[in-house]
Amino acid sequence: MTHTARIAVIGAGAWGTALAMQAARAGADVSLWARNPATMSAGRVMPRLPGFALPPTITVTSELPRQADLILLACPMQHLRATAAMVPACAPLIACCKGIERETGLMPLQVLTGLFPHSVLGVLSGPNFAHEIAAGLPAAAVLASPDRAQARRLADLLTTPAFRLYASDDPTGVQLGGAAKNVVAIAAGAAMGAKLGENARAALMTRGIAELARLSHALGGRPETLSGLAGVGDLLLTCTGQASRNYRLGLAIGQGTPAPQAAQALEGVAEGMATAPALYQLAQRHDVSTPVIATVTGLLAGTIDMAEASRRLLARPVGHEFA
Ligand SMILES: NC(=O)c1ccc[n+]([C@@H]2O[C@H](COP(=O)([O-])OP(=O)(O)OC[C@H]3O[C@@H](n4cnc5c(N)ncnc54)[C@H](O)[C@@H]3O)[C@@H](O)[C@H]2O)c1
Numbered sequence: 001m002t003h004t005a006r007i008a009v010i011g012a013g014a015w016g017t018a019l020a021m022q023a024a025r026a027g028a029d030v031s032l033w034a035r036n037p038a039t040m041s042a043g044r045v046m047p048r049l050p051g052f053a054l055p056p057t058i059t060v061t062s063e064l065p066r067q068a069d070l071i072l073l074a075c076p077m078q079h080l081r082a083t084a085a086m087v088p089a090c091a092p093l094i095a096c097c098k099g100i101e102r103e104t105g106l107m108p109l110q111v112l113t114g115l116f117p118h119s120v121l122g123v124l125s126g127p128n129f130a131h132e133i134a135a136g137l138p139a140a141a142v143l144a145s146p147d148r149a150q151a152r153r154l155a156d157l158l159t160t161p162a163f164r165l166y167a168s169d170d171p172t173g174v175q176l177g178g179a180a181k182n183v184v185a186i187a188a189g190a191a192m193g194a195k196l197g198e199n200a201r202a203a204l205m206t207r208g209i210a211e212l213a214r215l216s217h218a219l220g221g222r223p224e225t226l227s228g229l230a231g232v233g234d235l236l237l238t239c240t241g242q243a244s245r246n247y248r249l250g251l252a253i254g255q256g257t258p259a260p261q262a263a264q265a266l267e268g269v270a271e272g273m274a275t276a277p278a279l280y281q282l283a284q285r286h287d288v289s290t291p292v293i294a295t296v297t298g299l300l301a302g303t304i305d306m307a308e309a310s311r312r313l314l315a316r317p318v319g320h321e322f323a
């Protein structure tokens with residue numbers, strides 16, 4: 001008899017809820033930990049996923065898992081440390097958030113490694129809007145862990161024909177891709193909001209990828225990861241998909257709304273807001289030039305406006321493309 005995998009999802013935001021639905025589709029026994037489980041019951045529309053009812057196969061709970069085969073941490077990046085610290089080390093843990101911890105400059109796996117030095121750990125990332133995963137539409141993502149065989153084994157627990165979860169042993173490249181794409185999406189949205197044109201957006205996306213490549217190289221990520229789902233794949237989706245909260249944040253800033261008000265008006269978290277300054281500091285520590293990330297950091301902090309942002313980027317010397 002084959003064992004039914006027990007998957008615990010921690011965090012009932014849009015992504016945690018969608019991942020719980022995907023895990024149930026993959027045949028797992030799924031529990032979804034919510035900070036406020038009273039708002040979620042079978043058949044009822046889910047708070048962070050309007051238009052979707054909670055399937056009866058998912059158990060919503062306020063009890064943290066004591067036994068599981070896999071734990072998916074799907075809270076926002078800035079709450080990963082506090083959320084993970086509550087979870088018993090009873091199973092492999094996968095961080096499903098995208099970003100850099102503001103106070104420490106650490107990536108999700110580094111945060112988890114500090115808390116769970118003896119556990120199997122990984123990250124999940126890729127071009128995935130939660131509402132599309134919830135609807136069962138075709139998509140692909142990457143599960144990365146330092147151990148390639150573990151990555152494949154854990155990815156198999158969530159894979160279905162419509163959700164193709166590739167394995168990777170380059171968590172650094174995967175995490176930098178997920179963090180940087182949100183910052184570049186703010187730049188892309190701002191360019192569109194300020195009516196700078198599609199050419200400007202394409203240029204920002206491409207130069208954003210160049211920044212990501214330099215940073216990843218400095219931190220030991222592999223170049224091919226950046227051309228994969230968690231790199232270019234997610235950057236394309238987030239810089240062009242109107243559903244992206246980071247893109248919409250940038251759009252509002254480009255239209256003249258100050259960043260704090262624009263962020264407050266959003267439904268849900270825009271990870272680029274806290275990650276931009278953290279990524280910029282990380283780049284500075286490694287002596288990596290990241291003008292797009294620096295400009296977004298200035299826009300978000302309110303130290304420059306859209307006109308100055310545009311002026312600064314356009315005033316940069318034009319050298320060799322891959323210098
Ligand atoms: N929504 C998506 O399409 C999507 C897709 C892939 C990855 N992600 C990533 O998943 C992560 C979570 O995003 P989301 O879209 O599910 O969030 P969300 O915007 O839907 O909701 C935010 C969640 O954070 C929780 N929260 C608020 N304060 C908290 C605290 N102090 N401690 C712990 N949790 C707290 C809220 O209860 C809520 O569940 C982010 O890193 C995001 O980049 C999101």
Ligand SMILES: O=P(O)(O)OC[C@H](O)CO
Pocket residue numbers: 098126127128129130182185234237238243244245246247269270271
């Ligand atoms: O809505 P965003 O900008 O947080 O993007 C959601 C996902 O990360 C897209 O892959």
